[in-house]
Amino acid sequence: MTELTTDQHRADLDAKPRLTRLEAAWVIARRDFIAVLFSRAFLFFLIGPLFPVLVGGLAGSIGNQTSRETTVIEVGLAMNAEDNSAMMSARDQLAPQLRGAVPTLQIVAEAAENPDFNARTFMEARRGNYAAIVTGTLAAPELIGTEGQVRRWQGPIELIAASASSATPLTFPQSTRQTVTASAASERSNRIRTAQAAQMVMFLLTMLLAGMVLSNLAEEKGNKIIEILAAAIPMDAVFMGKLFAMLGVSFVGIAVWGMVGWGFWAIAESAIVTVTETDFRNLPGPAVGWPMFIALGIAYFSMAYLLLGSLFLTIGAMANTVREVQTLSMPVTMLQLMVFFLAAATLTDAGSSFEIAAVVFPLSSPFALLARAALEETLWIHAAALAWQALWVLLLVKGGSILFRKRVMKSGGAGRDKKKRRWRRSAKATEPT
C-alpha cells in the first residue's frame, strides 16, 4: 500500500481536502437515483396511479348505476281514468320544452283497481315507489307526499293539470339562439376547474412520493449505511442528494406516465373523450397561458415535493424500523391532506386572509400559487413565492440534518444508565476479554 502516501497523492489531498456540498449531494443523488430506478419500488411507483384510476373508474360506474336506479322520479296518478289520461297527455306535451322540470307520471295500479283507495294510507305504508301521488280532479288536484316532494312538484303538477283542463292545446313560439364562446363568469368558472385539477394532480403526485421518501432513510439506517454517509459528508448534503434523487425519479415516472397517456390518446382519443366526458383539446385555459402554467406547474411540483420530502426525510430518519415508518405514515398523510385542503378551500377566495395564509405557509404555498397561476395573470408573485419556498427547503434540510445529528447518532450513549450501574457493580473486576 505504499502508493497511499505518494507525494503526488498528498499534494492532491492537501489541495482539495473535501468535496463541496454540491459534489457530495451529487454522489448521493447519483447512487440513489440509479438504485431506485432499477428497483421493484420504482415499478410499484409506476403502476401506483393505475390503482386509483381503476378504483375511481369502478366506483364511478357503480355510482352511476346506483344513481340511475335510485333517482327515477315518478309521481303517481290516482284520479279518475279520464283525468289520468288527460294528465298523461299534458305531461307528454310539456316534457320537450320543460325536460326535467316535469316529473314522470305513472298511474297507480292499486287505485285503479280499488274504488276505496286512500293515497295517504298508501304512502304512509311506504308502498310503491312514488315521490308523491296526485288525487282529486283537474280543477282541484291534491298532492300527497312528504313535505319536500310536495313542495318540489306542486308547481309542475298544477301546470300539467292546467294544461290538461285547457280547452285549446298550448302552442309554443319558436325562439332563435345566439351563443357566445365565453363570458366573464364562465371563464372564471373554467379556470377554477383548471386550478382544481392542477392542485389535485400535484397532490396525487406528492402523495405517491411521500412513502418512498419516508422509508428512504429508515432503510439506510436498517442497512447501517447511514453512519458511513454521515462520517464522509455533511448530513445536509446527504438529505439534499436523497431529495433530488427522488425528484429525478419522480420526473422519470411522470415522463413514463406522460408517454403512456400520449400513446393512449393517439390510439383512442374519441373513446377517452366519451368515457371521461372531458374534451381535453379544449380544456379551459389558465390565466398565465398553458406554456407558463406548465412551467410553473413543474416548478411548484418540485417545490411541493422538496418541502414535504425534506420534512418526511427528517421524520423517516427518526424512525428505526419500517414498522415505525408505517406508524408515521398516517399522521404524515393527514398532514398532506390538511395542506391540500387548506390550499383547495381558499381557491376561490383570492386575497382573503385564509388564502394569503395558504400562500405564505410553506407547505401549502405551492398548491395555492399554482391555483393563482390558473386564475390570475400576475407573474412576479410566482418568482417571489418560488424564492420563499426554496428558502424553506434549505431551512428544513438544515434543520433536519441538525436534528438527525443531535437525536439519531447516539447509539453509544443509549442506555448508559443501565450500563453504568452494571459497570459500577463490576468496577474493580472490569476485565476486557
Added chain:
Amino acid sequence: MDRAVSEQSMMSNCTASADASGESEALTLSAPEKRPLAIEARGLVKSFDGTRAVDGVDISVPEGAIYGILGPNGAGKTTTLRMLLGIIDPDEGVRRVFGNDRPHEIGRLIGYLPEERGLYPAMKSIEAIAFMGALRGLPLAEGRKRGLDLLERHDLSHAADRTIRQLSKGMAQTVQLLGTLVHRPRLVVLDEPFSGLDAINQGKLEAMIRSLAEDGVTVIFSTHVIHHAERLCEGVAIIAGGKVPYAGSVEAARDRIAAQVRLETRAREGAWIRALPADMRREGDFFYFPLPEGGVEPLLRQLIEGEAGILSLSIERAGLHDAFVSIAGEAAARQLKLDAAGGQK
C-alpha cells in the same frame, strides 16, 4: 499486501511492546511530542438525554501512529470516535483532525469503518468500494480500478461482481474495509474492527494496520480486546464510564504497575522471610510480591544471607491487561466516591 514486510513490521512492533528498556520507552513517550498531531481532543463532553456518555476526554494521536482506544462495552468509545470524526458535535471541548476543528472539511483525508458494518445489500462489491471512495472524493472509475486491485490483493477478485448480500459476513466486512481505504486516506479510524472476524482474518487485519502505519497513515481503532492493542499500538487511551483515566504510551501504562517477583525456595521457614514485603502472597512453593522499590539486589542479598536456598527467581513485567484492570478499577472507585459525595449533598 507484502507478507514479508508485514511480518517484519509485526516483529518490530512486538519488540517495541515487549522491550522494557529505556530506549523503547523513550521512543514511544517522546514521539508524540515531536511529531505533528493527527488528532487532538481536549475536554470532549457529550450528553444524551441528560446522561454524560463522554465526560471530558483528552486524546492526542501523533501522525503515523497506531493508537488504540480501550474500554468495556458502553464506555464511550464509539461516541468519542464519532465526535472526533464530526458525525456528532461535542457539547463541550474541542477536537482537531490534522489541525482542523471541522473534520468534514478534510473528509478526503479520512477513512472510517463504523462498528455497525453496513453496505447496500443489492450493490456489487466493486461498486460498493467505488461508492465509498466517491463519498471521499475519488472518481467512480478510479474507485472501480483501485477496488479491483485491492480485491485481487486480498484474494477476493472473484467477489467483485457479486452483490453484498451474496457475500459471507467476513467477506462483506473485508469489502467494507477496502472501501474505507480505497481513497488512500491519511487517517484511518476503525471502530471495533476485529469484532466478528475469525482468527485468520484478525491476523490479516493486524498486518494491514501495520502496513498502513508503515506508509505513514495514522490508524486509530477502538477495541475491548487488549491483546490487539498490546500487539499493535504505540499509544492507548483507556476509557471507562465516559472518562479517560489514562492516555499515553502502552509502555507507560504497563509501568504504572510494579513488576511482580516470583520466588521459589528450598527452605520453608527462616529469618529470610522477613525480607519479603508484607503484601506477599504464597501459592504452593512459590512466593509472589511486587518488586521492592530498592530493586532486586538488596533482596537477593538478604535471601542468600538468610539461607533461603533460592531455587528460582523471576521478575515479570505487568502487561497492558493488568494495567487496564488497575486503571479502570481506580477510576471506578473514584467515580463511586464522587457519586456518593454527590448523593450526600
